[in-house]
Amino acid sequence: MFSLQGQKALVVGIANDQSIAWGIARALRAQGADLAVTWLNARAEPHVRPLAEQLGAEIALPLDVSQPGATEAVFDEIASRWGRLDTLVHSIAFAPKADLHGRVVDCSAEGFAQAMDISVHSFLRMIRLAEPLMPQGGCCLSVSFFGSSRVVRHYNIMGPVKAALESAVRYAAAELGEAGIRVHALSPGPLATRAASGIDHFDELLAAATDRAPTHQLATIEDVGAMAAFLAAPEARNLTGGVHDIDGGFSITA
Numbered sequence: 001m002f003s004l005q006g007q008k009a010l011v012v013g014i015a016n017d018q019s020i021a022w023g024i025a026r027a028l029r030a031q032g033a034d035l036a037v038t039w040l041n042a043r044a045e046p047h048v049r050p051l052a053e054q055l056g057a058e059i060a061l062p063l064d065v066s067q068p069g070a071t072e073a074v075f076d077e078i079a080s081r082w083g084r085l086d087t088l089v090h091s092i093a094f095a096p097k098a099d100l101h102g103r104v105v106d107c108s109a110e111g112f113a114q115a116m117d118i119s120v121h122s123f124l125r126m127i128r129l130a131e132p133l134m135p136q137g138g139c140c141l142s143v144s145f146f147g148s149s150r151v152v153r154h155y156n157i158m159g160p161v162k163a164a165l166e167s168a169v170r171y172a173a174a175e176l177g178e179a180g181i182r183v184h185a186l187s188p189g190p191l192a193t194r195a196a197s198g199i200d201h202f203d204e205l206l207a208a209a210t211d212r213a214p215t216h217q218l219a220t221i222e223d224v225g226a227m228a229a230f231l232a233a234p235e236a237r238n239l240t241g242g243v244h245d246i247d248g249g250f251s252i253t254a
């Protein structure tokens, strides 16, 4: 089995023990990686800090990517404590409720910009800050959804946002490949998380996924974690720029 022993990994996006980022953090830790973990704000801290402690996270800090300087502060801490980073996990997304629940054509300019900033540009900012900490190469992962390339009812503005995220992954992978920095999107099927509860009729999406997927199983955060751990491993050194479906085969069905 591949090992992440001695690797340093930053995981952004744990809100609770149902978060995809929690599944990823656990898998990276299980394979031996040392972790840095962040939480959104003071309200999130009591939910996330115990999880960070459970995994023996060496660095645990607040991070709201919309706050100027906040992302830089996390990377400064990583630079001074570890001097390097091997894996970056960006598992965050946001769109204002009114825009998320409305038609794409009605999305406000402010809501569009905010959704793109938190869900896409923050990943690019993190990759840029990670680059000097990855002189021997590394792996940068974000989390997308099938609604990027197909119209999924009620996914609304997050569809174009995830399309931009996947495209950003490909461009970043092309730009950083020579430096050995690999960039991927993980694309799980629907999972009952807090972010997902903001999407209208999410239960219908879960039911359709179970019905249509060849495995008739929903993806789990453990499935996503296993894929992330593999992509972070040296054995995956020649994989980059991918959007990896973890969906029981849902995306191959018509």
Ligand code: NAD
Binding pocket: 012, 013, 014, 015, 016, 018, 019, 020, 021, 039, 040, 044, 063, 064, 065, 066, 091, 092, 093, 094, 118, 143, 144, 145, 146, 187, 188, 189, 190, 191, 192, 193, 194, 195, 196
């Ligand atoms: P979640 O609610 O557990 O995680 C979302 C995270 O985003 C939270 O930790 C939240 O604090 C963070 N976040 C939001 N705004 C932020 C900001 N300004 N700064 C820093 N962090 C911020 O839900 P999740 O489902 O685990 O979501 C993680 C990722 O997975 C998202 O990108 C989501 O779009 C994606 N995804 C989810 C599903 C699903 O069905 N749940 C499927 C495919 C992809």
